[in-house]
Amino acid sequence: MSSHASTSHSTGHAAPQGFIRKYVFSTDHKVIGIQYIFLGLFSAILGTALSMMMRLRLAWPGSQFPLLEHIFPTGFPGGVMSPEFYLAVLTIHGTIMVFFLLTTVPLSGFGNYILPIQIGARDMAFPVLNMLSYWTTVVALMVLMASMFVEGGAPISGWTAYPPLSALGKIAGPGLGAGQTLWIASIAIFCLASLLTALNFITTTLNMRAAGMSLMRMPLTVWAWFTASTVALLAFPVLLGGGILLLLDRLAGTSFFLASGMVVSGKVMTNSGGSPILWQHLFWFFGHPEVYIIILPGMGITSHIISTFSRKPIFAYKAMVAAIFAIGFIGFIVWGHHMFASGMSPLVGMVFSVLTLTVGVPSAIKVFNWLATLWGGHIRCTASMLYALGFVSFFVTGGVTGLLLAQPAIDVYFHDTYFVVAHFHIIMGLAAVFSIFAALHFWFPKMFGRYMSETLGKVHFWITITGVYSIFIPMHFLGMAGAPRRYAQFTEFAYLSKLQPLTIHISWAAFVVGAAQLILLFNIFRSMRWGKRAPDNAWEATTLEWVIPSPPPHDNFGDMEPVVYRGPYEFSVPGAKADFILQTEQEVEGGE
């Protein structure tokens, strides 16, 4: 019976021939996963380069950079970056990092590659849709890039694109003409791609699991990808709807987000009756869940890796699943905490504040369970494990400031200062990026059959973690001193001029961290070709991806029909031969 099932599967899944079907317009989830990861790598390089330019401007406001003037003649008149260009760089940095790196790689990238294998499926539920989602994402990225090359350049309204600035068109400033229109179009296209990917992930998880893979035997990575996808499916359509309204305000003269009686650049506007706050509600109803779309996969990856390298079952598996769900759910009812300063009623503010503080409960459960998993484990200090611990570190340091910002009375002071910038870079940016590093080191042997260099990985880890803390801990102090975000320079303000050495320190730390990423790039490309060969089960782990060859064949399991007999984290089981038992291993009876 099992042979019948396997042949019917194999015939339905002949490997494609030819370069284009195999590597470009591939429907294989593994190829698509790697495509997403490379798209994210490209975005990361671009986004990091932009942040370096911003640090240059902030630390040395008056200095001239003739080389950069050569590259961006309009952005650097006389070699000094114009404030408008600073805002354009800031907008593209934020958009690229949030959407095309942090949303794309942990969920669409690693999720695509690993999720079907971990549940014992041969591909995603809808492989063609999967391919279309990827190429739609590419189109979204290209449209965003195009916004930098139109008249007026890239938009200057930040990744949140608040109206009225973003809704008025060219009259409101440089980059707010065609650039802003393309930005909105890009995000709308991205929404479509993301929700189709999410649909695919959910359907795959619900319907494509192998025999024996009950829900409570799924690895926590799968739970995290599943929950993040559910959140994405419900959040992205709201942004899409809001984006359509914003686009109509710009192109069709409607007034969804534009109030009456505005005077812009000396001209009286004819719009009437709309409200810019409406956009904030629609945007943050998406925007806050978006943070969890980014961080949930990181939590799953961290749980998975910490359990594997502690050689212990994850502590309180069911509580971890419940916490993932709780975080995903609460994420939908806290969006108002981004808007405490918008003039909302104190009562509403109070409600959002209490709900937001509630997120601390499942988050703390997760942190305690990670620590409890580590406790008494036979810890293997691999590079991947270090990155996962880095994730836990950032999750705590970034989460604690979240509790401060969740309180309206404190937030009114911190709002739009560098305190917020430091907070979200640690909790959303760094935590998610470290989960990407961890996942990359962990699954690289599965993807390419070779290990990444552990030495280079550890060097990269230590430089990066000390470097980013040198960037972002001082940044909290800048924020507490009242340094506003999105300003190209602070030297004009007497109360901030004494803090300029701190700004210069942050910039130097940023350059060190930026340079250290070359180690990672070198490690990736070197290891693909010359890395140490890895066995099929590269880390003596337990889940289904380690049962099959590295790299896996086109239909993942070949002639084998995966059947699951046990939970995902059976490490150091008393009486077992090895300190790990694969999920496919049958019950050993009477010393077989």
Next chain:
Amino acid sequence: MATIVAPPPRASLPRDMGRDGGSGPGASITHRTGVMLGLAAVSMMFIGLTSAYVVSQGLGPLWKQVHLSPLIGINAAVLLASGYAMERARRGISRGWLIGTLVLGVAFLAGQVGVFRQLADEGLYLSTGRQTSFYYVLAGLHGIHILGGVTALAWAAVGMKRSTLELTSLYWHFMGGLWLYLLLVIFL
């Protein structure tokens, strides 16, 4: 190790098995899940937009009314009738009823464009007032989804497969219900 044939404990057998019927198997659970999740996403977009509509109502005095015209009522009746035809087509695997659904769907779309024309004649354009703007946006986006449904109906009429019919009817009924919901939000 490779010869695992015994049934696993607490087995969850692959549920993705089609049922055989007159016109091929019914829609697989996978495809059903896919369509339903897609409809969940569509719902979220319209929930977002209608909540924006409700909030906008409370914003100011410039709230111009789009009135419930007879044509809007006729269109709703046409859409409901198309739902009935769809159900007949699905249960009887009937191409006639399916084409009937398609014709009613196109008639609904034409009627919706007619409503737009009437509004324009009254001087109510997309940018005239916020309620008008919302009406055009909601009816327009719903119309685009109906257009997608009409395409699916045509596709289903070509193949006449039970699975396609089942999935299309799921989508079509949802779009009917969605329009009734939008009417309630706008005119109640």
